[in-house]
Every structure is written in C-alpha cells, then in structure tokens.
Amino acid sequence: MAMTRLEKLLGLFLRAVVRIFFTIFQLFSPERGKEEEARLPPISSPLLTAPAIQLARLIRRKEVTSVEVVQAYIDRIQEVNPLINALVKDRFAAALQEAAQVDKLIEEETGGEDVLEDRLPLLGVPFTVKEAFALQGMPNSTGLLSRRAVVSGVDAPSVALLKRAGAIPLGVTNCSELCMWLESHNHLYGITRNPYNLSRIVGGSSGGEGSIIASGASVIGVGSDIGGSIRMPCFFNGIFGHKPTVGIVSNAGQYPPPSGQQPGFLCTGPMCRYAGDLVPMLKIMAGPAAEKLSLSAEVDLRKIRFFSVPHDGGSPLLSPVDPQLIQAQKRVVQQLEADFGVKVKEIRIPQLKYSFQIWGAMMSAPGKDGKSPTTFAELMGEGRKVWPVWELFKWMLGLSSHTVAAIGLALVEIFQSSHPTQFILQQKESLQQDLEKLLGVDGVLLYPSHPKLAPKHHHPLFTPFNFAYTGIFNILGLPVTQCPLGLSAEGLPMGIQLVAGKLQDRLPLATALNLEKAFGGWRDPGSKADSPKTFKSSSNST
Ligand SMILES: *[C@@H]1O[C@H](CO)[C@@H](O)[C@H](O)[C@H]1NC(C)=O
Ligand SMILES: *[C@@H]1O[C@H](CO)[C@@H](O)[C@H](O)[C@H]1NC(C)=O
Numbered sequence: 001m002a003m004t005r006l007e008k009l010l011g012l013f014l015r016a017v018v019r020i021f022f023t024i025f026q027l028f029s030p031e032r033g034k035e036e037e038a039r040l041p042p043i044s045s046p047l048l049t050a051p052a053i054q055l056a057r058l059i060r061r062k063e064v065t066s067v068e069v070v071q072a073y074i075d076r077i078q079e080v081n082p083l084i085n086a087l088v089k090d091r092f093a094a095a096l097q098e099a100a101q102v103d104k105l106i107e108e109e110t111g112g113e114d115v116l117e118d119r120l121p122l123l124g125v126p127f128t129v130k131e132a133f134a135l136q137g138m139p140n141s142t143g144l145l146s147r148r149a150v151v152s153g154v155d156a157p158s159v160a161l162l163k164r165a166g167a168i169p170l171g172v173t174n175c176s177e178l179c180m181w182l183e184s185h186n187h188l189y190g191i192t193r194n195p196y197n198l199s200r201i202v203g204g205s206s207g208g209e210g211s212i213i214a215s216g217a218s219v220i221g222v223g224s225d226i227g228g229s230i231r232m233p234c235f236f237n238g239i240f241g242h243k244p245t246v247g248i249v250s251n252a253g254q255y256p257p258p259s260g261q262q263p264g265f266l267c268t269g270p271m272c273r274y275a276g277d278l279v280p281m282l283k284i285m286a287g288p289a290a291e292k293l294s295l296s297a298e299v300d301l302r303k304i305r306f307f308s309v310p311h312d313g314g315s316p317l318l319s320p321v322d323p324q325l326i327q328a329q330k331r332v333v334q335q336l337e338a339d340f341g342v343k344v345k346e347i348r349i350p351q352l353k354y355s356f357q358i359w360g361a362m363m364s365a366p367g368k369d370g371k372s373p374t375t376f377a378e379l380m381g382e383g384r385k386v387w388p389v390w391e392l393f394k395w396m397l398g399l400s401s402h403t404v405a406a407i408g409l410a411l412v413e414i415f416q417s418s419h420p421t422q423f424i425l426q427q428k429e430s431l432q433q434d435l436e437k438l439l440g441v442d443g444v445l446l447y448p449s450h451p452k453l454a455p456k457h458h459h460p461l462f463t464p465f466n467f468a469y470t471g472i473f474n475i476l477g478l479p480v481t482q483c484p485l486g487l488s489a490e491g492l493p494m495g496i497q498l499v500a501g502k503l504q505d506r507l508p509l510a511t512a513l514n515l516e517k518a519f520g521g522w523r524d525p526g527s528k529a530d531s532p533k534t535f536k537s538s539s540n541s542t
C-alpha cells in the first residue's frame with residue numbers, strides 16, 4: 001500500500017533528524033552532568049508513606065492530626081521542589097489553617113468515626129492539582145505566558161468534589177504549554193524534572209503531578225488525559241493513574257476547553273502512589289455518575305479473560321518497545337497466570353498500527369455541529385492568530401514566549417487535513433468494534449504504556465508520535481489504568497496499561513491492586529538501594 005511506503009520514508013527521515021539533533025542537544029545542554037548524578041533525599045517521615053485512605057483513618061481516629069500530616073507534606077515539598085520544580089504555586093498557610101479546622105471538627109464530632117468516614121472520606125488529607133484546573137485563588141494559566149495573571153475564582157467540579165470529601169489542596173503543579181505535549185515545560189514555570197533521574201522528562205501534560213507524587217511530596221492528585229496526559233506522567237514517574245470511561249468525571253473548569261469532537265476524548269482522573277487510593281478517589285471525583293461503574297462490586301480476577309498485546313504492530317512513526325518493557329509485560333502475564341489460574345492470550349490487533357493517524361484525525365475532526373475545533377495556533381494566541389513560522393524564527397533568536405514543542409505543533413497543524421481519509425476512519429471503526437467485542441464486560445487487555453523509558457529532557461521532540469500508545473484509548477473512550485512495574489536496570493520506572501470495556505473500570509483497577517502486591521508498586525526515588533528489586537514472584541515461574 002502506498003501509505004505504508006510513505007510512512008517508512010517518513011520514519012527513516014525522522015530517525016536521521018533525531019540522530020543529528022540528539023548529538024547537538026547533548027553537546028550544548030548546560031545542565032548536563034549536574035542533573036545526571038544528583039539524587040533526591042530519601043523520605044524520612046512515615047506519614048509520607050501511607051496511602052490517602054489510611055491517612056484519613058489515622059486522622060479520624062486522632063492517632064495523628066491533620067496539621068501534622070499537612071506539615072509533613074509541606075516540609076517534603078520544600079525539600080524536593082528546588083530539585084524537581086513540580087509545584088508552581090502553593091497555598092501552605094491556608095492549608096495549615098484548614099487542617100487546624102479539621103482537627104477541631106474531629107475533636108467536636110460526637111457521631112463517631114463511621115459518620116465522618118461516610119460524609120468526609122478524605123477528611124484532613126492533603127492533595128495537589130494540575131495547574132490547568134481551576135482551584136480557587138490559584139493561577140489558571142496552563143503554562144501560557146499571556147495568561148500569567150489569570151487567577152481562578154472558583155473550583156473545577158472534580159477539585160470541588162475532593163474538597164467536599166474533606167481533602168485539603170496544597171497548591172497547583174506544572175504542565176506542558178496548553179496541555180499538549182509530553183514534556184512539562186513552559187516559559188512561565190520552566191521545566192519539571194523526573195525524581196528518578198533529574199536529567200529525564202516527567203511526561204505531560206499532568207507532569208507536575210507525576211513528579212511531585214512520585215517524590216513523596218504529595219499522595220494523591222488531579223490530572224486530565226486527552227492523549228495520555230495522566231498515564232504518561234504516571235508511567236515515567238512510576239505511580240498509578242486512571243483514565244476513566246469517557247463522560248464519568250466532569251471535565252469542566254480546565255483550560256483549554258475541548259472543542260470539536262474532543263469532549264468525547266478528554267478524561268479527568270486520579271493520580272496516586274498507592275493502588276488502594278484509586279477507587280475511593282474515582283468514587284469521589286465522579287460524583288453521582290460513579291454508580292454507573294459499580295465500583296464497590298467484588299471483582300473475581302480468576303473469572304477475567306486477559307489478553308496481552310506486546311506492541312502496536314510496528315508503525316514506522318513510533319519507537320520500538322524497549323526490551324525491558326517487553327520482559328516486564330511477560331512477567332505480568334506469568335504472574336496473573338500463576339495467581340489466578342487463567343490463561344493470558346497473546347494477540348495482535350492490526351489496526352493499532354494506525355494509532356497515531358487515528359488520534360490525529362479524530363482530534364482535528366469537526367464536531368456534531370459541523371464546527372472545526374479551535375486550532376492550536378488560536379489557543380496559543382488566546383483568540384489572536386499566532387504565525388507559527390514567525391514564532392519559530394523568534395524562538396531561534398530566543399525571543400518567543402512559546403516553547404518549541406508548541407510552535408512545532410502549530411506548524412504541523414498547517415499541513416494537517418481536518419478531513420480524515422476513509423481508510424483511517426475505517427480503521428478506527430473496526431478497531432472500536434473489535435475491541436468492544438473482545439473485552440465485553442469481563443476482559444482486560446495488557447498493552448505497553450509507552451515504547452520508551454523516561455527520555456532525557458527535550459528528546460521527545462524527535463519521537464513526537466510515541467504518545468499514540470496511550471492516545472488511541474482516548475479515541476476509543478475505554479477506561480485504562482497505568483500500573484507501575486518496578487525499576488529498570490538504569491533505575492527508571494517501568495509500567496503497563498490495563499484496558500477494559502466501557503464502564504468496566506473496576507476490572508483494571510482490581511488488576512492494578514494485585515500487580516501492586518506482586519511488583520511492589522511505587523518506589524522511593526531517594527532510596528539508596530542500588531539494585532532495586534523489581535519482581536516478587538509468588539510462584540515458581542521464572
Ligand atoms: C541519569 O541518566 C543519565 C543519562 O542516561 C545517566 O548518565 C545517569 O547516571 C543517571 N543518573 C542516575 C542518578 O541514575
Ligand atoms: C480558569 O480556567 C477555567 C477553564 O477555562 C475557567 O472555567 C475558570 O473560570 C478560569 N478561572 C478564571 C478566574 O478565569
């Protein structure tokens with residue numbers, strides 16, 4: 001087919017460009033060396049290594065005060081944020097006041113612990129929020145220099161629901177410019193660093209959340225995902241994240257608002273260090289819509305049909321999957337088979353090869369009203385048109401207020417047709433049908449979260465399509481949990497996506513709980529352990 005030949009050429013060309021630029025970047029990176037060997041201090045307070053639901057219980061039982069917990073997190077943020085640059089605006093004083101009020105409320109409560117647990121399940125527990133969401137009194141710029149003075153007067157609904165459950169916001173965290181890139185970098189807040197290796201990316205767009213949670217400086221957070229913006233940062237930073245079934249958690253109150261068909265792809269969801277916090281958070285963030293997910297129903301993993309898809313089938317636009325990730329996925333298969341007596345079926349899904357083309361086509365397709373989505377260049381100029389070629393020229397002179405990633409996206413947009421080819425639409429339709437049939441109400445699919453471990457800063461500019469591993473599931477609207485799988489030989493987090501049919505969120509969430517036990521879940525990035533234990537077998541399988 002002509003198409004694949006063109007893709008092969010494009011792939012070759014890109015790879016050549018990558019090589020040239022990698023070399024240039026490595027030569028001229030001023031932070032080189034300093035960043036590469038620096039390490040985060042290890043976590044010392046035990047309050048920082050308890051799941052949110054456990055902290056809430058300790059606070060309710062007056063075994064610890066909310067003020068002590070909030071203060072421990074503030075101390076940790078102050079310790080690590082100069083290294084990772086994840087939190088971009090704090091509200092520490094207000095948070096401590098709110099924590100003191102919580103402690104007073106608990107002192108005065110006469111209804112007992114159960115009443116509090118029912119009404120305020122996260123009472124006194126601190127959390128963080130991606131800056132793109134409205135959190136009262138906090139900036140709401142999404143990394144756009146021209147929005148630097150925008151301060152939210154209200155809370156986004158997902159944030160408001162967490163606050164109503166008793167949780168206390170500590171501040172907002174960095175994201176990519178306009179939430180459209182896999183590196184959390186912009187000219188307002190700078191670049192966010194990976195706690196496992198400061199010379200590596202944190203992913204995007206919810207990268208500040210990924211970095212601060214993994215650093216032990218936050219336990220739970222709010223992210224959003226239209227192409228992997230929850231799952232990629234969770235993967236690169238070795239934590240848990242869930243992109244719910246589309247339409248379950250409100251997307252209101254975040255910037256930029258989705259347009260065209262994008263409301264059908266964007267999802268708001270939880271990011272956290274402990275798998276056990278995913279379901280309670282999702283229940284709270286979904287509000288009444290949580291009922292549709294039957295999250296309290298017991299899941300018997302012995303009765304689940306598991307499928308493993310090792311890669312996308314070889315799109316020449318994307319990097320091949322790292323051998324360490326392929327091995328980790330095999331160990332997941334062995335673990336599930338040993339623990340539940342199931343047979344995990346390895347399958348191939350040919351349409352996945354077109355993941356990037358499908359995502360690109362659907363993101364720029366006109367909505368039901370026939371209106372095209374707001375272009376990226378329009379978003380960059382906040383209504384005024386930005387000329388990408390002119391911006392690129394300014395950028396080369398160091399005069400642009402935009403990142404080169406954003407300028408690149410605006411450039412690509414010029415050449416992109418808003419009318420997807422029949423071939424791509426067919427691929428999308430048949431993929432949707434095949435996957436829904438395959439997964440039904442009792443299937444879970446294993447798929448790599450990303451083809452590469454956390455790249456060095458700026459390197460994703462040369463592998464811009466790798467996000468298609470996560471992006472394809474936004475188009476399909478399916479629920480996906482990203483689950484960490486320990487550290488690689490170079491000490492970087494590994495992970496996997498667990499995908500289910502629509503509204504079957506409880507299946508990948510239950511699987512993640514099991515894999516956390518088997519693979520050890522999140523690791524303290526400051527821990528001195530040189531050879532991290534990445535796999536704990538409960539059977540004799542090798
Ligand atoms: C971080 O990554 C760089 C580049 O691969 C490597 O040289 C360095 O040793 C790593 N640092 C740590 C602390 O692992
Ligand atoms: C922050 O952005 C969101 C989404 O555009 C919006 O709903 C909210 O009102 C904004 N806050 C302010 C003060 O403009």
Ligand SMILES: CC(=O)N[C@H]1CO[C@H](CO)[C@@H](O)[C@@H]1O
Pocket residue numbers: 085088089188189190191
């Ligand atoms: C490295 C960097 O640019 N950090 C900035 C992050 O954002 C805060 C708040 O705007 C700035 O004070 C930091 O300088």
